[in-house]
Amino acid sequence: MPEIKKISAPLDDKAVALLRAGDEVLLxxxxxxARDAAHLKGIPFKVKGQVIFYAGPTPxxxxxxxxxxxxxxxxxxxxxxxxxKKGLKGTIGKGTRSEKVRQLLKKxxxxxxxxxxxxxxxMGKKIKKAEPLAYEExxxxxxxxxxxxxxxxxxxxxxxxxxxxxxxxxxxxxx
Amino acid sequence: MREIEAIKIKDAVRDLCLxxxxxxxxxxxxxxxxxSLKESSLHGKRVFKEIEENSEVASKDKLPLCQDTGSxxxxxxxxxxxxxxxxxxxxxxxxxxRLAYDRGDLRKSIxxxxxxxxxxxxxxxxFIHIDIVPGDKVKIxxxxxxxxxxxxxxxxxxxxxxxxxxxxxxxxxxxKESGPxxxxxxxxxxxxxxxxxxxxxxxxxxxLRPVGQQNSRADIANLEKEILxxxxxSGVGPMGLGGKVTMLAAHVETAPCHIASLPVAVNFECHAxxxxxKVL
Numbered sequence: 001m002p003e004i005k006k007i008s009a010p011l012d013d014k015a016v017a018l019l020r021a022g023d024e025v026l027l028x029x030x031x032x033x034a035r036d037a038a039h040l041k042g043i044p045f046k047v048k049g050q051v052i053f054y055a056g057p058t059p060x061x062x063x064x065x066x067x068x069x070x071x072x073x074x075x076x077x078x079x080x081x082x083x084x085k086k087g088l089k090g091t092i093g094k095g096t097r098s099e100k101v102r103q104l105l106k107k108x109x110x111x112x113x114x115x116x117x118x119x120x121x122x123m124g125k126k127i128k129k130a131e132p133l134a135y136e137e138x139x140x141x142x143x144x145x146x147x148x149x150x151x152x153x154x155x156x157x158x159x160x161x162x163x164x165x166x167x168x169x170x171x172x173x174x175x
Numbered sequence: 176m177r178e179i180e181a182i183k184i185k186d187a188v189r190d191l192c193l194x195x196x197x198x199x200x201x202x203x204x205x206x207x208x209x210x211s212l213k214e215s216s217l218h219g220k221r222v223f224k225e226i227e228e229n230s231e232v233a234s235k236d237k238l239p240l241c242q243d244t245g246s247x248x249x250x251x252x253x254x255x256x257x258x259x260x261x262x263x264x265x266x267x268x269x270x271x272x273r274l275a276y277d278r279g280d281l282r283k284s285i286x287x288x289x290x291x292x293x294x295x296x297x298x299x300x301x302f303i304h305i306d307i308v309p310g311d312k313v314k315i316x317x318x319x320x321x322x323x324x325x326x327x328x329x330x331x332x333x334x335x336x337x338x339x340x341x342x343x344x345x346x347x348x349x350x351k352e353s354g355p356x357x358x359x360x361x362x363x364x365x366x367x368x369x370x371x372x373x374x375x376x377x378x379x380x381x382x383l384r385p386v387g388q389q390n391s392r393a394d395i396a397n398l399e400k401e402i403l404x405x406x407x408x409s410g411v412g413p414m415g416l417g418g419k420v421t422m423l424a425a426h427v428e429t430a431p432c433h434i435a436s437l438p439v440a441v442n443f444e445c446h447a448x449x450x451x452x453k454v455l
Contacts, residue, residue, distance in 0.1 A: 022218070037292075058239050058282040066280050067239040072323060072356050094323075094414065095355040116222055116414055117323065117358035118447035119229035121238035139294045140282050152225075154218065154416065164218075165354055168417015172216060173410030 006150070010049035011089035013109045019155045021162030025113070026150040031092070032133065033057070035071060037141040039079040044134035044143055048087030053115075055092075056140035057124065064130035064144060067120035070094040073112065077101050084108040092153060096165050106161050113153040114164070126151045177254070177311040179455055181262030184251075184315065187453050188271025188301075191317035192247060193279045195449040196239045199230040203448050206386040206423045210360055219418030223360075226446055237279075241447040244281035245319030247272040247301040250383065250452075254310035265303055272301045284322070304376070316383060316452035324361060324443035327353035330375055333437040342367065343402050346441050350406045350422070355415025358445035360423050362386060365402065366440040368430040374438035381426035382444050383452075390427055399425045 007015055009029035019025070031051040034043060043052075054076060057068035073093030080091075080101050085108065092113045105112060115123065129147035136142050156164045204227075211223035233240045249268050253259075276283060276298035287295040308314075329349050333342065346365065366377025389396040402425040412418025423446075432438060 024221070055242065056282065056284075057242050058244060059280045061280055067233070067242045069242045071243070072326070074356075094358065096415070114355070114414065114416070116225050117355075118241040118445055119225040120242040121233035121236065121240060122225060122229040124238060124242075125232065139296070140284060141294075165415045165417070168216065168218065168412055168415070169354075169410045170417075171410065172412055172417045172419055174408035 009051040009090065011051060011111070012049060016089060016109050016111050016159050019111050019158050020160070021155050021158045021164040021167060023155040025153050025155060027051070027113070027153055028149050028151070029147070031146050031148055033144040033146065035141045036075055037138050038135050038143045039076055041135060043083065047083055049089050051090035051092065052088065053092040053146070057144075058120070060124070064132065065124055065127045065146070067124045068127060069117050069120035069123050070115040073097050080104060084110055097157065102157055102161065102163065105157050106159055109159045111155060111159055112157040114156040115151070115153050123151070176256055176258045178258050178260050179313055181259055181264060181267040183455055184259070184264065184313065185262070185267040185271040185274075187315050187455060188249060188268050188317060189275045191315060191451045191453060192272055192275035192281070192319065195317050195319050195451040196244050196279065196281055197237050198234050199240060199447070200450065202385040202387070204230065207360070207446065210420045210423050214413065214418050214420045216412055216416065216418035218416035219413040219420065222413035222416070239281055240449065241321060241445075242282055243284060243321035243323070244276065244298075245321045245449070246285060247276075247298060248318040248320050248379070249301045249303045250316035250318070251303065251305045252308045252314040253305055254312045255307050256311040257313055268301050268303055269299045272299050273297045313455045314452060315455065316450065318383065318450045321445060321447065324357040324445045327357040327443040328378070328441060330371075330438070330440040332371065333439055335435060335437045337437050339398055339401070342439050343398075343405050345439065346402055347405045347409060349441055350411060351409050353443060354411055357443035358414065358447070359411060359421045360413050361443060361445040362423050362448060363402070363406070363425045364442040364444060365425060365427045366430070367427060367437070368432040369438055370432065371438060373430065374440040375442065377428040377430055378440040378442035381428040382442060382448070383450055384426050386448065387424045388426075395427050395429060399427050402427070
């Protein structure tokens, strides 16, 4: 069983270089939620080194976050060229992303993590603190600043061109 | 005529919305359990484990299984001898949804207009289907339906001479293109026949059956088996990470159609398949 890597956000080039597609990681530190509408309005914080989680949580009973999980990342592909240029180091979502994004991740030394969808009650337990940062009027699509502890993720695309979805499918496809 | 108070319908809808979002149903749990034994990929096994742990946490702490608590799809089978009194039927359904999504801390995921896209604030309107049936009962079914599976779904108007093989290939291609998006391992609802609008309804209706229950017609049951076998050859696997199990079941519903048409629709459903029903 390959070991699970513990990493922390914000990320730097050195940390990104160690990651390979398929690696299981536990991410701790500060990350931000942003979905389609927030990307369109403009990411309201400095993205250098940061990690964006494509997520819109349910409201918690005593906190901002109850259950949380990833939404489909490819919808945000169009915003990636600009954000990667500005130094965005990581994104968390689900699903494949375009070939263009894969190449840009290599160029800008950034990584894409996949989080399991639909295990949101479990994932919500990893959010230690949540504060609203911007666009509260968007409700579920608001930008939140999250303190996370050991958020379980898998490296989907690394900065060397590795792709877990392609690797996985090729291995298990029956022709 | 049997009188049923609208408030009872409101209460039932409210309770079913909550139950569906917190408690994974027994047939889904057992389908997942059986499938997990077939999965050999390490990432795949991890996903199955997370799904099981999640269902326990969600049920215990009354937290939604998935943060996408979905569009509230509500299916009413109204006995033709029933008289709804004390309120408007559709408004009662909407009020039930409103209450559940507010008090249950569920996510408000509906925009009132598809182009302007302002959140409606209360997860209404519900998407209501009403069928009139014989008798004096009301059956209420609630299916919170997330966005991922919906966005993978597809419809094609085939030539009437198209073969079962061609239909199967269309579905397998959709599963491959969809990859991780609909959060596999899920289930496929497939409609064959009807009209352009009703075939999609058939596909969705196919999701309301207990998971893995086959169509009562032997030839359709065989088609279901064949489709399931072929989609699982795709290698997409749990969350698209690669594996032997991509779908847990394929349910096909058929209906008569025009001599020049063969409509086919496939509605994807994720592993947070949430359907609860009650009879009043």
